[in-house]
Amino acid sequence: MFVIEERQNGEFPLQYRRERLTGLSCTISPGRLLRGLDHPSPTPAPPLDCPFCPERLEAETPTFPDGTRIRRGESVTFPNRYPFAERHTVGVICRSHEVGRLTVRQLADALEGVAASLDGAPGYPSINWNYLASAGASMPHPHLQGLSDRRPSHLPGLYIDASARYRTRHGRRYWNDLAEHEAGTDRWLFGGEVPFIASAVPLGEREVRGLLPVATLEEAGPYLAPLAGGICRVLDLYRSLGTQAFNVALFFDRFGSDRGFSAFCSVIARINPNPASISDSAFMERLHQHPVVMTLPEELGPRYRMVESEK
Ligand SMILES: [Zn+2]
Incomplete structure (x- = not known):
């Protein structure tokens, strides 16, 4: 069901994985955990004017x-x-x-x-x-x-x-x-x-x-x-x-x-x-895996030309 290939980079193993069903793939680098990126989050912001309260x-x-x-x-x-x-x-x-x-x-x-x-x-x-x-x-x-x-x-x-x-x-x-x-x-x-x-x-x-x-x-x-x-x-x-x-x-x-x-x-x-x-x-x-963005690409061309013309 899955393809798992392991390689070594320095002292850390690297795994390349692929799901056969879809072709989705990823890389796993357990050594990166040592960087301590995953410490606890701060608590959420106080209510202030929260409309959901x-x-x-x-x-x-x-x-x-x-x-x-x-x-x-x-x-x-x-x-x-x-x-x-x-x-x-x-x-x-x-x-x-x-x-x-x-x-x-x-x-x-x-x-x-x-x-x-x-x-x-x-x-x-x-x-x-x-x-x-x-x-x-x-x-x-x-x-x-x-x-x-x-x-x-x-x-x-x-x-x-x-x-x-x-x-x-x-x-x-x-x-x-x-x-x-x-x-x-x-x-x-x-x-x-x-x-x-x-x-x-x-x-x-x-x-x-x-x-x-x-x-x-x-x-x-x-x-x-x-x-x-x-x-x-x-x-x-x-x-x-x-x-x-x-x-x-x-x-x-x-x-x-x-x-x-x-x-x-x-x-x-x-x-x-x-x-x-x-x-x-x-x-x-x-x-x-479907990005939601805010700016229409078609606004960028005219915007670029406008900025250029004002230079
Ligand atoms: Zn609230």
Whole structure:
């Protein structure tokens, strides 16, 4: 399933890895851990004027067209004021502005609320989470983001197409074969309805993936609570390793689809805590592998010519 080549650079081994299914590749350099880049992050900024805190949320966040927000437990989900997808929602996870450790219930409720906000959306849904500024979170108050677009972003598109080819070629689901292949290895974390496995070809630091036994958001309801439990266990593991910032993305195939894909959740730890700025690499860049930028390239040519003419 994976190609692993090991080489030596000085005293440190280097590994080059490739996932056969998709061709995704990475390099692993364990020696770089000695640089001490992954020390604990500072705590999030204080509330100040946080619009996600309960006393301001009603006044400062938008509602759906019918005037409502979706509430599940402590969580509140509403449309994103600055969308970058055809449907883009925000799910504030908890009432507290700052929490050391969320409960499984808090996260499960928020996942259910955001899932409900994507109900009936055309295309390819995902549920995502940037935690702390160094992971690209622009708001420190813990919140999920629900997205759905007519086209899948790069990474789920790659897996959806490759899973279909794998099933055609082998007559089996890649994801069942993957779980079987990984069980009992050092990458296996824990099993259950949603097994969690350290990704053999990690796309980020300490990447762990949770595999759902279904492909679409419509089928995922019963697995959101076990998924939340698994994510919380992974985040405990990260904290024990000294990292607090992370990104999460949970990818689904489109409604009604059955072509060999399994929904999965990818979690990566983020290092280089930097309290002075917000990273411009968040779940879209790191996990969807589909950059979201702000400037139209077509504005740069005229802008360049204007600056030149004023010289
Ligand atoms: Zn807040």
